[in-house]
Amino acid sequence: xxxxxxxxxxxxxxxxxxxxxxxxxxxxxxxxxxxxxxxxxxxxxxxxxxxxxxxxxxxxxxxxxxxxxxxxxxxxxxxxxxxxxxxxxxxxxxxxxxxxxxxxxxxxxxxxxxxxxxxxxxxxxxxxxxxxxxxxxxxxxxxxxxxxxxxxxxxxxxxxxxxxxxxxxxxxxxxxxxxxxxxxxxxxxxxxxxxxxxxxxxxxxxxxxxxxxxxxxxxxxxxxxxxxxxxxxxxxxxxxxxxxxxxxxxxxxxxxxxxxxxxxxxxxxxxxxxxxxxxxxxxxxxxxxxxxxxxxxxxxxxxxxxxxxxxxxxxxxxxxxxxxxxxxxxxxxxxxxxxxxxxxxxxxxxxxxxxxxxxxxxxxxxxxxxxxxxxxxxxxxxxxxxxxxxxxxxxxxxx
Amino acid sequence: xxxxxxxxxxxxxxxxxxxxxxxxxxxxxxxxxxxxxxxxxxxxxxxxxxxxxxxxxxxxxxxxxxxxxxxxxxxxxxxxxxxxxxxxxxxxxxxxxxxxxxxxxxxxxxxxxxxxxxxxxxxxxxxxxxxxxxxxxxxx
Numbered sequence: 197x198x199x200x201x202x203x204x205x206x207x208x209x210x211x212x213x214x215x216x217x218x219x220x221x222x223x224x225x226x227x228x229x230x231x232x233x234x235x236x237x238x239x240x241x242x243x244x245x246x247x248x249x250x251x252x253x254x255x256x257x258x259x260x261x262x263x264x265x266x267x268x269x270x271x272x273x274x275x276x277x278x279x280x281x282x283x284x285x286x287x288x289x290x291x292x293x294x295x296x297x298x299x300x301x302x303x304x305x306x307x308x309x310x311x312x313x314x315x316x317x318x319x320x321x322x323x324x325x326x327x328x329x330x331x332x333x334x335x336x337x338x339x340x341x342x343x344x345x346x347x348x349x350x351x352x353x354x355x356x357x358x359x360x361x362x363x364x365x366x367x368x369x370x371x372x373x374x375x376x377x378x379x380x381x382x383x384x385x386x387x388x389x390x391x392x393x394x395x396x397x398x399x400x401x402x403x404x405x406x407x408x409x410x411x412x413x414x415x416x417x418x419x420x421x422x423x424x425x426x427x428x429x430x431x432x433x434x435x436x437x438x439x440x441x442x443x444x445x446x447x448x449x450x451x452x453x454x455x456x457x458x459x460x461x462x463x464x465x466x467x468x469x470x471x472x473x474x475x476x477x478x479x480x481x482x483x484x485x486x487x488x489x490x491x492x493x494x495x496x497x498x499x500x501x502x503x504x505x506x507x508x509x510x511x512x513x514x515x516x517x518x519x520x521x522x523x524x525x526x527x528x529x530x531x532x533x534x535x536x537x538x539x540x541x542x543x544x545x546x547x548x549x550x551x552x553x554x555x556x557x558x559x560x561x562x563x564x565x566x567x568x569x570x571x572x573x574x575x576x577x578x579x580x581x582x583x584x585x586x587x588x589x590x591x592x593x594x595x
Numbered sequence: 596x597x598x599x600x601x602x603x604x605x606x607x608x609x610x611x612x613x614x615x616x617x618x619x620x621x622x623x624x625x626x627x628x629x630x631x632x633x634x635x636x637x638x639x640x641x642x643x644x645x646x647x648x649x650x651x652x653x654x655x656x657x658x659x660x661x662x663x664x665x666x667x668x669x670x671x672x673x674x675x676x677x678x679x680x681x682x683x684x685x686x687x688x689x690x691x692x693x694x695x696x697x698x699x700x701x702x703x704x705x706x707x708x709x710x711x712x713x714x715x716x717x718x719x720x721x722x723x724x725x726x727x728x729x730x731x732x733x734x735x
Binding site for chain 2: 555
């Protein structure tokens with residue numbers, strides 16, 4: 197680890213936050229600052245950069261303990277508003293997954309299916325304070341004799357409810373096109389034939405893991421914005437992969453790192469946990485997530501200041517290549533190009549379609565900035581790095 | 596959910612048949628009758644909203660036409676529930692007229708009703724179901 201011109205510790209930054217003196221900017225603002233004064237001066241001036249993303253994130257869900265009725269029950273199958281929850285945990289512990297459709301959903305029987313209600317909608321309804329119908333069946337035991345239980349639950353009255361998402365905050369994602377003759381209905385949205393549109397799903401220069409591409413400040417235990425509340429990074433997410441092709445500035449070209457995150461559902465806000473329905477594909481849930489990046493040195497500042505022009509993704513065909521696992525791309529494009537509304541694919545001008553809300557990503561970065569500025573949230577020193585990553589030392593500055 | 600506003604004219608010979616019931620039973624559609632004048636042995640008229648899967652709606656309309664029922668669409672307009680829209684941009688993939696478009700550099704999704712042809716494609720393309728079909732009051 198080389199020496200840096202600027203070196204700050206988390207403790208020093210937290211002290212400045214406590215005194216109300218910390219300089220906190222959003223990732224968008226940091227892009228401008230680094231462009232204007234360079235990373236060293238930016239690292240001197242700025243203490244924290246806030247990021248954000250708001251997008252459908254499959255691999256999300258909630259652990260719920262619904263409390264014992266009398267007589268007691270060892271729930272064997274459980275439904276929330278008709279959506280099956282996983283009950284193979286303990287007597288009254290369940291996990292409701294975001295992509296589980298309601299049990300009598302016609303799915304894709306009449307194509308394309310609408311998937312109007314699922315686990316993500318149940319979680320949103322709970323967070324919005326709505327009553328949710330719970331039905332459980334059991335086979336009955338000596339200690340848990342009850343065989344059936346139906347009740348209305350509300351989040352407020354649940355003994356325990358925690359959002360625990362096994363894979364969120366994907367670091368970069370493909371830009372999807374369709375080179376076939378027919379319209380495709382995918383998790384990357386509706387793709388018109390003959391590359392009629394190019395869909396992308398990342399907030400680019402506001403997206404958390406694109407602003408700390410080697411996860412040198414984000415680790416296990418990092419406190420974050422999750423669903424409108426304070427949550428935590430608890431581990432790498434599923435499909436996490438640090439071993440990817442990167443630009444000369446260190447940003448992955450392809451989907452790379454992911455995070456497993458957790459937060460108290462009871463503190464969350466329905467604005468940031470929203471059930472989604474994807475035509476012909478299924479249901480999911482949009483999750484609001486933001487991560488503060490402590491500007492420990494000029495290298496962190498340089499990464500946090502990366503702009504849409506410096507972040508790239510690959511263009512992938514979802515008609516043939518993606519479903520057949522063919523690793524091929526039709527070029528790379530920057531997020532600046534994607535956000536301009538048009539890109540060139542196979543010598544043709546193709547309109548671009550965002551699937552991730554940049555407007556809401558910016559709002560999250562602003563909310564997080566407010567929390568930190570007002571001293572409502574302090575930064576955390578991770579207890580361990582995410583596998584495959586190496587944290588910057590969070591040591592105090594040399595006297 | 597896909598919804599269509601219709602004016603139906605029933606020939607005198609078919610008014611004794613449970614036609615609307617068949618729309619529900621055979622095509623899984625739901626209906627909302629806004630106005631109806633159906634009398635035995637006379638030509639009947641009905642204004643209704645019909646909603647369901649787009650494919651089922653068109654199959655249902657074909658069933659009606661085969662019976663000799665005259666089917667006319669009434670004016671409809673698309674409405675955006677502002678408090679539901681998350682400004683992601685998914686709808687812009689299907690909007691044929693550019694009424695739904697991403698405004699740059701803010702990246703907000705703007706909806707210009709005057710450019711909208713009321714085709715309804717955005718209704719199911721919207722992942723948070725912020726777009727709705729409303730019938731034009733004047734048409735009624």
